[in-house]
Amino acid sequence: MDCSSGRREAGNIFSRWAARYPLGMFWCLACGISWILWLPLVATSFGFHLPTLPAHHFWGALGPSVAALIVAGLTEGKAGVAGLVRRVVRWRVEAKWYLIVLAGPPALFALAAIVSRFVGGSWVDVRQFGSSEEFPEIGIFWLWIFHTATFGLGEEIGWRGFALPRLQRTRSALAATLLLSAAWASWHWPTFLYRPGYSSMDLLAGAGWFMSIVTGALLLTWIYNSTGGSVLIVGLFHGSMDVAFTSKGVGPDTMNVMGTLIVLWAFLVLVMVGPASLCRSGKQVDSA
Secondary structure, X not given: OOHHHHHHHHXXXXXXXXXXXXXXXXXXXXXXXXXXXXHHHHHHHOOOOOOOXXXXXXXXXHHHHHHHHHHHHHHHHHHHHHHHHHHHOOXXXXXXXXXXXXXXXXXXXHHHHHHHHHHHOXXXXXXXXXXXXOOOOOOHHHHHHHHHHHHHHHHHHHHHHHHHHHHHOOXXXXXXXXHHHHHHHHHXXXXXXXXXXXXXXXXXXXXXXXXHHHHHHHHHHHHHHHOOOOHXXXXXXXXXXXXXXXOOOOOHHHHHHHHHHHHHHHHHHHHHHOOOOOOOOOOOOOOO
16 A cells, blocks of 8 residues: 555545544544644643743644634535634624623623722722733733634634534533533643643632633523624634733632623523523524
8 A cells, every 4th residue: 555545545534533523523633733732831831841932822722723624624525614714704793792792801800890899998900901911012902802813713613613513403502512611621621731820720719710611601602602603703702701801900809700790691691591592592503
């Protein structure tokens, strides 16, 4: 067997596995790509210095999106990739969704600042909203663009754009979201080895973090299904939430209050629209 025929056979086997287990293949590729990209950071945390790229942590966000495009191409060809891309650029949604995804996280920050004032006795410096210790040289607009382009769309093309519709084909929106939350949380595993905000967590903090994954996923499913499957809108929300949570003005107390408010928001959405579809129309996005 020559090399070319061997490569074709390997490609055929890969395609058959993707067709049979698209979600499993997607998760394995998403983790594999991201974990390989994060490997130099993990190695450094253990004293082995490997070359890194600028803002290296954020390159790992590309794993889910690259995996989604690969598996969509293997299972559905050009039509599958084109369908995914169309959802990424789907911007024609009701104006209220832009208000929710862009103004919602800053509103949560402001409300958390007020609550923290009465709980902790001091005001949060809201002027620091949108300023980043990691990227102090850029303003709020470019910080939001950066977060949206990396962990916003980089993740959501995969989690909501590819995985969620397929999970919803045979499950309720709530069941699909809970399964996706477990996969999403496990994908973060290497960051607990090197990322300060993660590596310092104790068991209780870790449980709180997982709850934030579940409640955040509920809100993202609600937005995705309510906008007819717009990856763009959920990516904007993801990026906005990242800015809100990583701003300099967010201390432990404010972060805890924001986390509590998100739980309440997700619970309210669940009660108002129901677990079957997680959207007011009653129709979940269950096809790619």
